[in-house]
């Protein structure tokens with residue numbers, strides 16, 4: 145039974161993070177945040193018309209308002225009066241506020257908010273079941289599997305169009321691809337996926353699922369195809385790790401999974417090959433090698449064939465401790481030798497300076 | 511000779527402020543046409559209008575007598591470097607392959623043949639060694655060469671470039687000009703926004719001198735004159751603000 149919760153998590157994570165790749169690439173990650181609030185307006189309006197809190201129209205209206213949100217954001221940012229991120233903040237607070245006003249003014253006696261319609265607690269997912277071909281499966285699993293398939297089909301079919309409109313919309317236009325069509329198709333899928341995902345796993349996780357795996361993948365790849373595959377991989381990884389961790393420590397699944405996603409992102413951010421830690425290490429190593437090479441180059445200059453420690457140190461900005469470490473290293477590797485308190489190059493050291501000159505494209509000593 | 515591209519009474523404004531004013535001009539087929547003018551003269555605005563990327567207040571753009579919209583696929587655009595997202599996860603070859611998308615239409619993916627066309631475009635631009643490099647790891651001149659390779663892979667008739675020589679070294683500059691002259695032999699037309707007045711004569715055979723409106727246009731021999739240049743660069747400066 146409980147393992148179904150894991151399946152719901154995984155399928156939701158995959159459906160959202162697949163589209164999340166394109167949101168990240170288009171600098172629209174914030175949009176999911178906006179949609180997550182404005183869909184309440186759709187729910188409220190549909191409720192006023194149907195007066196039924198469980199009507200499927202509430203979900204449909206929520207998706208429509210999601211698309212509308214994106215459209216209005218677009219219109220506002222096209223005026224160039226404010227930047228896109230400001231437009232997002234403006235539009236979503238405005239629509240959300242309208243929804244709140246409507247709720248408090250006209251639906252005072254009904255408890256109507258996101259939690260009611262979009263229940264959003266993944267461990268309850270197995271209780272709401274549906275019969276498909278004689279099998280009883282959680283409704284959320286069924287819905288999100290279908291959405292996942294639609295999203296996959298969309299990405300496979302319009303792979304090239306998604307790529308070109310995300311990278312270079314002007315070129316796409318000249319080449320005869322409507323950026324607007326791709327944009328709104330994508331945003332419609334984002335809205336529908338978001339609404340279904342809210343219903344299944346709750347709002348915190350949805351925003352996290354849309355953005356975190358795609359951003360993590362973005363740090364590691366150099367091609368869009370690999371970003372998609374890796375984003376799906378992180379979606380599954382975070383879900384599995386979040387699920388088991390939450391059960392082991394008896395924590396909320398949504399909170400734990402979000403937290404795990406943050407951890408995976410941080411690990412990749414710090415430790416990927418261009419990451420913060422590796423670039424620090426690499427810089428330190430390069431600096432060390434460079435200093436050693438410069439000491440050898442100095443001893444290779446004609447007037448400096450053998451020098452005392454003080455003479456060498458006067459050429460560099462090194463502490464005595466750093467200096468001794470470099471000298472020890474060079475002595476140990478037989479690049480230099482010490483005679484009467486003076487250092488000079490060994491044949492091996494001379495050879496090294498020769499290659500260093502080639503490497504740094506410096507002129508050879510005469 | 512009927513011109514390839516005709517611009518008829520084009521007016522463009524950004525929020526009330528006119529950027530182009532009564533622009534009438536034409537581009538001759540198989541020419542290498544430079545568009546020159548001071549900063550803010552509307553050069554980028556003009557070429558974007560020709561490609562229908564900007565909606566003008568009024569005016570017409572025609573390619574071979576028909577609205578330019580119908581002929582956009584024949585145009586290869588080499589944007590200013592800053593115009594695309596260089597952190598996009600794509601390799602050099604991915605970007606050059608995009609030139610082939612024009613011939614594919616919706617949904618169909620590029621195939622082997624497209625790939626070999628893209629590779630030979632990279633060879634032409636002496637960039638084949640970089641084909642698997644991520645685009646963010648390129649220098650400014652290499653980025654420019656990738657864009658031109660994409661235009662070559664597109665196999666367009668009309669090449670529109672916005673300052674392709676900006677911030678690149680002399681070797682790359684000569685390479686690009688050489689390719690341009692060679693493609694002209696094959697019948698292509700070039701419209702290039704150019705910033706260095708001292709090389710206009712050497713690199714181009716036609717010129718449009720622009721400052722909000724057309725100061726002069728035509729062959730280098732007829733239009734590239736001191737008095738025209740002075741009018742565009744000195745006499746008019748500040749008079750439109």
Ligand SMILES: Nc1ncnc2c1ncn2[C@@H]1O[C@H](COP(=O)(O)OP(=O)(O)OP(=O)(O)O)[C@@H](O)[C@H]1O
Pocket residue numbers: 524525529547548549550551552553554555556
């Ligand atoms: N998107 C825009 N919104 C508002 N004004 C704009 C926009 N793009 C350009 N302008 C203005 O229109 C005028 C013409 O700009 P344009 O970019 O066409 O000039 P340019 O000749 O290409 O200049 P440069 O040599 O600096 O590239 C300038 O005054 C510029 O400030």
Ligand SMILES: [Mg+2]
Pocket residue numbers: 553554555672
């Ligand atoms: Mg410009």
